[in-house]
Amino acid sequence: MSTEHETVTTVPAPAVTAEELAELDRTWRSRRGLWAFLTTVDHKTIGRRYVLTALFFFGLAGINAALIRLQLIQPENPRFGPESFSQLFTIHGLTMMFLFAVPIMTGLGIYFVPLMIGTRNVAFPRLNALGYWVYAAGGIMLWVSYAVGAGPDTGWFSYVPLALSNFAPGKNVDVYAQMVTFTEISALITAVELIVTAFKQRAPGMSLNRIPLFVWSQIVTGFMILFAMSTIATATTLMLAMDRLVSTRFFDSGAGGDSLLWQHLFWFFGHPEVYIIFLPATGMVSTMLPAFTRRPVFGYPAVVLSIIAIAFVSFGLWVHHMFATTVPEVGASFFTAASMLIAIPNGVQIFCWIATIWSGRPRFHTPMLFIIGFIILFVMGGLTGVMIASVPFDLQVHDTYFIVAHFHYVLVGGSVFPLFGALYYWFPKMTGRMLSERLGKVNFWLFFIGVNVTFFPMHILGFLGMPRRVYTYPADIGWTGLNILSSAGAALIALSVLVFIINAAITLSGPRNAPADPWEADTLEWMLPSPPAPYAFARIPVVEGRSALWDRTDDAPEVVGLRTDEREILTTTAISARPDHKTIQPGPAISPFLAACSITLLLITLLFTPKAVLIAAPFLLISFALWGWPSKPQGRRLEEKS
């Protein structure tokens, strides 16, 4: 361990002076006002925006879900017609997947990865800003289209030929394809940010085997996004949108295209997508658990290897969404084997968490309750997941409410529960205020009971033959009672989210009095005040162990020599995190916002005409030229002024 540190410049440095701090603050702080709002490149601001925007969309998609449950509460319900209902479930799925789950997971990564690894910003600050603006534009476009009645209505999977022009002549499916394009751009940007930041900007001493598990999960998720999102980009942006806009014939069997091709491409993205949402959540659990069990996570190497194994195997499962198509039996059996195989690394993680609790001293704060709820719900979803890996079983329950039950246990239990735990856990760090524990517990219990009451009956509905995506069902078929139960559960979930909103509102109107480390946790972000200063670390710390704070000695060395009048950061080597060189990062700029506007212009005009490329080209050119225009570093500007 010590040999590693010998290469680091770690002389016992004099304490940070107030002058230095003031200059750091001047250099890194975002100004106030509209201009600063549009130009900021601070990862904390952008991360917070991701989280807030995603939570807003979570609320909207939750309203969709409530309306779906309202419609199904009685058979032959006249409340919504088929058009409204098709849009309801399509928008619910799209919003939850693309506008809530992925951005909030990676958004928390954008906020916390730099703080957890001890750096001052993400690797490409302006690109990061662009990512957020593009995401926000995509979300707004989807919901505005929905508001004017042109919301996508062919399901979040939008199978062809139903989604081709002859069966879907309106703009609905074009909106679908373009919305996916927006979020792909944003997700790919975020992935690049997370990977490069985590590999190149870790504090000295944080070698690969000391990276916090949340950061590991974000790295692996980043790689998954690179492969999965580029596939869906090809499928929607290039093939589906072009089939519809300029009559290419990728999916038209009449002209040599193929309808099954879409399904393969979609699920090659769609299955990893589930793990893109799930892995960061497991990272959150692994990061929170030490604080609430008073010990490091049991089996760190096993957990890291599990995350990586899950990522690899998740790209080999997609055909299990297609068992009822014409895939040959022998081929299908490979995908059965892979789908069962992925239960092993998932099992390893669960066993490690239980072992951590077993040998720890649990404290039952709200985040811990969400972790416990997560394990109870996710194991259920995981076991039904193993069941549907079996071809014969899947042929019965495929596209029924059994599947709806399964993936809501996995996604709500497996991702939203850790997420809510993490929101309670990180709320003080992000806002300087602690959420109420009492309301938090009410929040948890309502949510936990609500999820079970809503989704458990759906397993049975699946066996009873209820298919997905039906807006009505006959009165005499025997599905009514279970549907009423399920809708009642949905009301409990809505109530629990309301409690969360109330809790947040009350807390935000209170004083900023959260301590730096309220949970006595072990990762670096807790050594900073709540909320952190714009420059985060006054001095970059040197990491001495896997539990960065717990293993920190009193005379721990710090990095000196970074400029305070420039946004200078330390980059380190990818594997052992030895100081490598210093980089000056760009400050606030308007070009990311302008570039996002140009991209938005391009994608929205593409809904109507292929000439969009010509219309938007000058704007794209100008905004990116502005982006690349050489500018004087901030420090020199300040020097000249003074």
Add this chain to the structure above:
Amino acid sequence: MKLRRACLLLTLLFTSGCDGVQNALNPAGPQAGRIAGLSWFMLITMSAIYIIVVGALLFALYRSRRREPNLEVHDHQLARVVVVAVGATATFLVALFVLDLMTNRALNALERDDVFTIELTGRQWWWDIAYGDTTSGVYFRTANELHIPVGRTIRLRLASSDVIHSFWVPNLHGKRDLFPDHPSEIFLRADTAGVYRGQCAEFCGQQHANMALLVVAQEQAEFRSWFAQQQQPAAVPTDSLLLAGQRVFEQASCALCHTIRGTTARGTVAPDLTHFASRRELGAGVARNTKGHLGGWVLNPHALKPHVYMPATPLGPEQLEALLAYLESLR
């Protein structure tokens, strides 16, 4: 006691449903039977695993809260337990995989010597069914009500004329998709006579919810007489009211889309109505086939089934009366 009642209720829910005509755990054929067996096996073993894992979690919480010093464990002890748990998981999965393959083989092991072939075409939003073949001269079409002989292997040739649909009659077998560009087939057999309900399982547009299919499994003799009867063209009406009805059918827009064999109505884009009155439901399951529903359907099908491609047919009361009488006579 409470638990037992809950279990009983659960079992009832699983096995009965509404007299179980669309229920994966109420099999009427060997394949649904095998899958139901596998399902019960998995439900029971998975429940056991669930109880063990959640039990371990809850016990871990309980024991570490008591903080008894003599309960200290070391990581290497835990590691041993975790390794055993992972090993057990892997072993179970391998066993399950083998069972899965065996079940899959059994599903495809139906007698293939004496196969009865039927063509089933999915259309937005109804099922077009064709019996016989054009070479032997025996060929007729019907819709939304699939009659099959009990005890004989049925080969359904599946296709779609528009978007992707999925054939699913849970009491008989799992699903098989119907593609416009990939012909597929499914083999199945009913061992118990009865009427089973299925419905399209792949989202196929606005009326996906109203695309039901009834499977009528009949004893051999009964099926043969049904088959012989369906081959016949529609009886030529003698009654003046029925004749008037037939004229309405041929002269209004009906004949453009529908066929009634034995008349000039030869449209092929909508269900063959030659023996329409013998069917139990209309509109692919939106209503029972009664005169009242039929009248409403003809005048305004969109009230019962929005977006259906059939246009409303404005008819005067007398014309409607004659048409309904005629359609009702098509047994």
